[in-house]
Amino acid sequence: MSKPTTGHFEKTAGWLDWYSAPSKPGFQLPPGSVDAHCHVFGPGAEFPYAPERKYTPCDASKHQLFALRDHLGFARNVIVQATCHGADNRALVDACRAAQGRARGVATVKRSVTDEELQTLHDAGVRGVRFNFVKRLVDFTPKDELLEIANRIARLGWHVVIYFEAVDLPELWDFFTALPTIVVVDHMGRPDVSKPIDGPEFALFLKFMREHPNVWSKVSCPERLSVAGPRALGGEQAAYRDVVPFARRVVEAFPDRVLWGTDWPHPNLKDHMPDDGLLVDFIPHIAPTAALQQSLLVDNPMRLYWPEEV
Ligand SMILES: O=C(O)c1cc(C(=O)O)oc(=O)c1
Numbered sequence: 001m002s003k004p005t006t007g008h009f010e011k012t013a014g015w016l017d018w019y020s021a022p023s024k025p026g027f028q029l030p031p032g033s034v035d036a037h038c039h040v041f042g043p044g045a046e047f048p049y050a051p052e053r054k055y056t057p058c059d060a061s062k063h064q065l066f067a068l069r070d071h072l073g074f075a076r077n078v079i080v081q082a083t084c085h086g087a088d089n090r091a092l093v094d095a096c097r098a099a100q101g102r103a104r105g106v107a108t109v110k111r112s113v114t115d116e117e118l119q120t121l122h123d124a125g126v127r128g129v130r131f132n133f134v135k136r137l138v139d140f141t142p143k144d145e146l147l148e149i150a151n152r153i154a155r156l157g158w159h160v161v162i163y164f165e166a167v168d169l170p171e172l173w174d175f176f177t178a179l180p181t182i183v184v185v186d187h188m189g190r191p192d193v194s195k196p197i198d199g200p201e202f203a204l205f206l207k208f209m210r211e212h213p214n215v216w217s218k219v220s221c222p223e224r225l226s227v228a229g230p231r232a233l234g235g236e237q238a239a240y241r242d243v244v245p246f247a248r249r250v251v252e253a254f255p256d257r258v259l260w261g262t263d264w265p266h267p268n269l270k271d272h273m274p275d276d277g278l279l280v281d282f283i284p285h286i287a288p289t290a291a292l293q294q295s296l297l298v299d300n301p302m303r304l305y306w307p308e309e310v
Pocket residue numbers: 081082083084137186224263267268
């Protein structure tokens with residue numbers, strides 16, 4: 001793969017660039033696997049980063065994303081609007097269109113979005129909107145505004161993707177459970193994996209999923225959630241052991257409502273940048289049977305993002 005570059009913009013201090021020489025996974029992905037959470041960044045010279053952004057990344061273009069897709073053995077991508085692009089979905093739309101049916105998108109929109117703009121997003125392959133509650137990434141948006149957006153996109157058959165941290169779930173519960181669509185949680189709601197898996201915090205997340213059959217979860221981002229490592233670098237086959245029980249619990253309890261994604265190009269990692277090939281090798285530890293792998297990587301994302309092909 002090519003190497004990361006930065007064009008017009010100066011990266012946030014300490015920014016870690018994506019890993020430019022990922023290994024070939026040892027784990028053989030089932031045919032038709034979907035990387036259901038990844039991003040494009042710019043390139044900034046073509047698709048400028050949003051003025052309200054909280055970080056400035058290195059560029060991560062659609063071509064680089066598609067090269068990674070092919071290298072790892074994925075068939076398709078779900079590209080999620082990154083907060084550094086705010087509600088300007090041009091880079092996302094451009095990538096989805098260029099993928100020629102092999103990518104779907106999750107956009108960020110404001111209340112002011114027109115029906116015509118929503119239709120244009122739909123035609124490009126967008127099937128969801130993302131609501132972000134992680135304070136270091138976005139400014140606060142009032143809940144009535146988000147609910148209004150959710151009701152509008154529900155009519156298009158789209159869903160809502162939510163990103164929040166485990167400690168905030170109690171406060172956000174009423175809002176989340178009032179959403180009228182399928183609701184997809186990013187990165188398992190960011191559990192603190194140094195806390196017990198049977199403790200109250202993770203129990204609340206499992207209850208959230210158990211009591212609400214419209215709630216799905218991405219069992220992604222062990223590299224972000226791991227406290228004890230080891231890191232997915234240098235051929236490590238036992239990476240992020242502390243995350244495995246959490247992700248596996250979700251996969252086994254809700255096999256029909258889980259998705260997996262690389263999270264490439266891994267915004268805001270502070271301590272290391274994982275080898276994406278080794279991240280793929282993490283999958284069979286959380287989805288240990290062929291049937292679970294088929295649901296996680298193929299059947300579930302196809303049902304949600306390409307229902308017309310199922
Ligand atoms: O934890 C993060 O920093 C992060 C950021 C973004 C984004 O900026 O969109 O997306 C993610 O999936 C994760």
